[in-house]
Amino acid sequence: MANPIELLQRFGKNFAISEIHEQKADLTFFKVPKEQAVRLLRELRDDAGYTHLAFLTNIDWIEKGIFTLTYMLHNYDARHSLGMHVDLERDNAEMQSIHGLWAQAATYQRELREMYGIRFPGSPRLDEDFCLEGWDQIPPMRKEFDTAAFSLERFYSREGRGTEDPREHMKGLLYPTHTDEPSSGGQ
Amino acid sequence: MDTQKYALGPLLNEGLSAEDRDLFSDARPVPYEPYPVAVVEKFVNWVRANSLWLLAFGTGCGAVELNPLMTARFDAYRMGVQMRPTPRQSSVFIIGGYASVKTLKRIIRSYEQMQGPKFVVCLGICPINGGMYWDSYNTVNKFDEYLPVDLYITGCMPRPEVLMAGVLELKKKIMEGRADGANRYVENFDWYKANQKRVIKDWNMPDYNW
């Protein structure tokens, strides 16, 4: 098994792999364009031993106007994980479904559809309710969704609720005489 | 707020499809009066207080605190508490912490299937005001808007000791005849239903789960 960097460089001949970043000894991230993603996933699975799809998730970069899908693959023999980033347009986000490669991906895709509104055409049961039932707002994990306002509007807030900074509160409670100096104690 | 009285004819069960409506009862729940003889009612209340059958339905993270209750260390059996696996036979529903909208639906369903007199005990801070999930998109903040609560036990999470103290408190309340949540629910049925339906958007069950 080649070094993952070398591996990615080798794949780089055919794929536009960029932003290779070795997070840890056993975890490497990289980015590919949306169009090449599924093809690369297939090759990683079939040729490079990354047979396990650990998860599929999404990062909302509202400022940049993109979603970054993260496919986390794992190679059992090499004990190494590869995180593949794929950028999508935030508006009308759509991605090719990979339920044909890993059947369990359908579940992740259902979740992403529900939480972020990303469409995966062809993915089974994509539009059925998953975690939410009868959701009638924009997908709740999108950053433009104001969850506090929504909660206030729908669930009402009980009066008398106060908020305190736990650190300050506990300090006052436990060490009333302590002056403000950085503490190296409790983690 | 809708203030229709409870004796207003059958429920509409609008959440069900036409063919499913045949499968579910559309009867409206009715409150029960106390026994005509006061002594009997008092005695029965004592009996109820000393035989608390909990519905074994852990609805939130607080459920982990329920299990130690029945172990050798705490042994709630002493106080007449035991777990029942079916709502039909249970008399106490412990809401184990935060209630998400999805769970709320199941809670309502199970609560309505319990037979009166029945009591609801809320565990932890979340059912009171949302607790740490106060601004979440799927956690209800005021549980008593949806079901009548007989007792709150606050804390995050309350330890089993507190739970036991709560049980004792509940007993006291029952013996005094003040734990009338089941009747309150029925008497304010339309108000509760309206609240429930306001948050549960896919109401695909009958209006009252007999």
Place this chain on the structure above:
Amino acid sequence: MQDWPVRIGYFLINLTIVGLYGMLLSGIVARTLAKVQGRIGIPVYQPFIDLLKNLGKRTAVSHGAMFYLGPVFRLAGGIGTLAFVPVLYGSEMFSNFNSAGDLLLAMYFMFFGQLGMAIGAGESGHPFSAIGVARGLGQMTAYEVPFALAIIAIVVQYGSLSINDIVAAQQGGILNWTLFTNPLAVIAAMIAFLGMTGYSPFDVTMAPNEIPIGPPTEYHSSYLAMMTMNRAVFAGAKLILFMDLFFGGATNLVELVIKTWAIYMVAVVVGAAFPRFRVDQSIRFFLRYPTLIGIAAIGYTQAVLLP
């Protein structure tokens, strides 16, 4: 034959005694189990409180006539079984309606309540009820085998199907008990008894966690209270039957209490110590060694006791 009001009065006394005793017994059992688990456990009178609580429930649902009648059948089965078993030997007051039939009647009447209850539970439409009943019936067919073999052995031994005759033959000293004259039959019967009581390892019928409480899933309130009563009366009747057949019967209530308590404790102790069988396992279990023991009991009776 006495006049009927007296007999009925006597029977009601019996019923009350056995019912109360049965309820108390379940309290004692729960407390014993608690001790095994290192707990204090419920107060012994807790079953009475639970019973009254259920009777004091103010709402109920009904799925139909058979559902409504299910507990009635059940309790009638329990009371009826008691009615056909003499409680105390040699006592007119405690002989019940034993004159209506022999051991076979008592054995077959035990099914009356189970069948009625099963049909009632079936009408509730709950699949877990049906699953529970299927398991219960399946297990019943299996423990019935060693039990029947043991019964046959003692019928052969005493040459009679009459319970009174069988008790009479065991009088006159502890060594005359079936327990000592025909130990194989008693072993087979006692293993069957474990199945009858429904404690673990044979409690898969009621398995609370997989099929919430089995057949009575839908039963509650007064229905459940009646079933609790039946559990008390029926358990009492079965214990008395076992005592009559295998442990020399009883001539007074104290003896009755001691003996039945001891018999019941067998099931309780075993139940406290063993995990649960799956139903197919328990069927195979009953049809293996207990059945062989039962067969051996008959052989022993024929070969050793009869000549």
Place this chain on the structure above:
Amino acid sequence: MVEALGNPLNLIIVALGVGFLLPLIERSSPALSRGLFNLTIIYQAVLPLLWLLWLVNGAAAQQIQTAGIAPPFSINLRLGLEEAFFVAGVNLASLLGAWYLGGLLRGRAAAMSVFLILSMGVDGMIMTRDLFNLFIFIEITAIATYGLLSLERNAATLTAGFKYIIATSLASTFFLLGVMLFYYLTGTLNIDGMREQIAQVQGPLGMVAMSLLVAGVVIELKPYPANGWGLDVYESAPTGIAAMVSVGVSAGALFALYKILPLIEPFLPALVVVAGTTFLASNIIGLKQNKVRRLLGYSSIAQVSLLALAMVLLTQLHREDAMPLVIGGLFLNHLLAKAGLFWLSGALQRNAVEDWRGLRANPLLLAILGLLLAALAGLPPFPGFWAKWELVMQLSAGGMVSWVALILVGSLLEAVYLFRWFGRAMSPGVQLTPAPAVAQLLPIVLAVLGLLAAGHYAADSLGLDTLWVLLPAYAGIALVSIDGLPTRPKGLITLAIVAYYAYRVVPVLEGLTGLFGLMLLGGGLLMTAAGLYRGDTRRGYYALLTMLLLSFGGLLQADTSLEFFLAWEFLTVSSYLLLCMGRDAAPYTLAYLIFSLAAAFLLLAGFGLAYAETQSIALADLANVKDGAAAVLGLLLLGFLTKAGALGVHVWLPGAYAEADDDFSAMLAAVLGKAAVFGLFLSVISLGLKGGGSDVVMYLLSWIGLLTAFFGALMAIFQEDLKKMLAYSSMGQVGYMVAALATGSHLGWVAAGYLAVNHLLFKGLLFLVAAGIILRVGQREMYKMGGLIHNMPVSFFGMLIAIIALSGVPPLTGFGGKWLMLNALLEKGWYWQTGLAFFASAVAFLYLFRMIHTVFLGQRKRIHKDLRDAPLALLIPQLLLVFVILALSVQPNWLVNPIAAIMASHLPQTLVMHGSLMQSGLGYWDGFLVINVVGAVFMVPLLMLLVLSRFMRVQRVKQFNIVFAAERPESPETTHYAYDFYSFYDRALGFLVLPRATAFWNGVAEWSHSMGTGLRIFYTGNGQTYALYILLYVVTLYFAVGGPS
């Protein structure tokens, strides 16, 4: 003039003359030649018939001397009773055959003349008393046959004809050589003369002479395996010709054999073996056939060899007095039935058995086929039945038990392939050909009528009250004539007839037969009445039902084993045909028939053995059998057990009970099954208490009964099909009766009687409830139902009562049966059996609960929302049964007392009654007190709950308001726990109910079929090989009997 016309010699002269004239006349006037032919053939048929009449009425046998000189110096012919009978038969067949052939013959003078000459040749073979002359006639027949074969000029016919001529030439060559040697040894050609000189035929030369003579005739009879050529003829010849070869030529050969039997005394054993082998082998090979003509060919060979076998065996036994009935009956049966079938297959132009599907659409043709097949299979009222009965009796009496076995096995095999054919005809399919012309059918119909008449005559000749014993058949035929009426009037007429019959018959019966009379006829009436709910046209249903119900009467009234067996066969036939009416019954009917016939044959064998010992066929004399008691008992019990569906031979039962019409299933299970129980009672009462071997049989019987009970129950719990479950349940319940009977004690027999009555009540009720359910739901799989209690409350109530009565739970009737049976078993000291009985009755709970739960309880399917209860016509009989069950539950004595009294006339009474209290040696039971106590005890909780309900608001909810801690299931359809209900039981004990019996019987069938293939190895289709076989066969025959010594 009259005298001249009546001269038997005319049979030969006229035919010969006309035969040669026809081609000449044809030239000038075809019409004249046709007329002449018709005239001649009618004359040929009428003349021997007249002679037969005269001879029967006492005329002397005719000796015809051709040259007016006494026999040794001239050829003489004889027309005695036998000859006249055979000649009449053959000529009648040729008349009908000519009629049937019609177009093929007409207008072809050569064909007509050859046809005449063929029939003349056979006549000659039958009548001549001169050995050389016999050879001449054999040759004439062979050549004429060959001529006829080549009427249809295609390759198959020509090769078949060629093989035929080779074989027959060989045969006649041997025959001629034999004749020469005989002439050399005895100095005469006259058979009667030779008989006087038979002492001269001895030594090696005599042996050779005899073997050659035998060879000549035997080859003509187409012995296995040297008969491949004959089969090719049957297959390829036009059916009319094949029919002639099958019946006419064979008859001639047979009669030739009959004539030379006295000359070949040492060869009789060999002949028996030859005929027996051929009979068995042909029937085994017949199993493999799927072409009608070939199948008929094997059947022909088998029948002819059966005739030969019977002839030789009876000769050996010196029971020539039985010959008229046996040989005459079998011969007529074969003649008319076989010819009829050949003609039918030709008229319909269907050869492959598979092509006969859909014949059911034409009831007339189906009826003809059915009647002909029934005749061929030896079923009543056809002559074959009586002949077979007589043959079996005579052979048994003569100690030839193994030959009886061979004949019965062979007959069973024959029935298998014949009725497989019928089963095809009953199956749905398309009508391929247009219905045949009436002219073609008329001879076939005449053949059927002839068979019926002959049957009636044969019954008369046995000294029976023919009209009365054949009443079921005649009543059935009479009712067929009003088959055009609508269904319900027909049903009412049936009811009226049977009710009147029962009214006349039942009061006459007493004791056990009285009890069963009430059960069979009463139950039968009730089930018939229940069947009135059906308004669809049920062609023939009520005719057959009448036949069935009237034969119950025959069974009960039978004084002799012949009457009993006759009624039994009527039951078999009518129930088989009724079963065939079931929509999807086709695959199961054959099994039903095979096992029913096997049962009947076992009975026949049993009766035969009894006859051998007592020389009496009176049923009362069964009890006098001493030495063979165990064997007779065993055979009878085996027969009845097969019919009752005991374990091992139960394989026919589930399919039959399940696939019959719903109301007929009730009749089968509740009523007809009791006929077998009646038989069991009869045999056990007569023979069960004889000690010795009988005790062993009875002990085995107890195990068979209880194993049947156990496995019946165990198999029932795994059924998804409502009626199959009920079928297995019936099997199990009959097992208890068998076990109770086996005890041979008063208590046990009371138990058996009680169980039988009770089973009639609750199983009838269950099947009627099932009929109502199936009518409404349109399904038999129970898991497709569910929750029907709210739609069909009355049916639910019926089933509830029935299952409580079945389960044996007090206080309903079932407990009485269990109590009596268990007491009887314990008293007898059969403890292991008692244990098994307990187990079986516990297992029964499983299927009972499953049945009521999956159908009536649980979740209702949405499509069943608007279902109504069963029609009133079906509910009223159900309620009647419920009422009877409840009444007998309150007062079991009403049932037990009469039964106990009946049984007390056979055995010392051990069941003692004190008022309502019953006491056995071991225990006691007071049914009246029990139901009162239970009733009172039931009131206690009921009142309690009613009072409590005043303080507790009870809300009536709907079906899907079931409790779930969180999620609720999707739909009621998927929430009904019903399919594979006892999967855990399957895991634990399923290995016990692997279909071993079915596998075994399938194995038997497979084995028979492979044997059929194996035996066919000789049939290469090559003429030379066939010739070689014939030579080898003759040599073998010679060495086998005497060798060169």
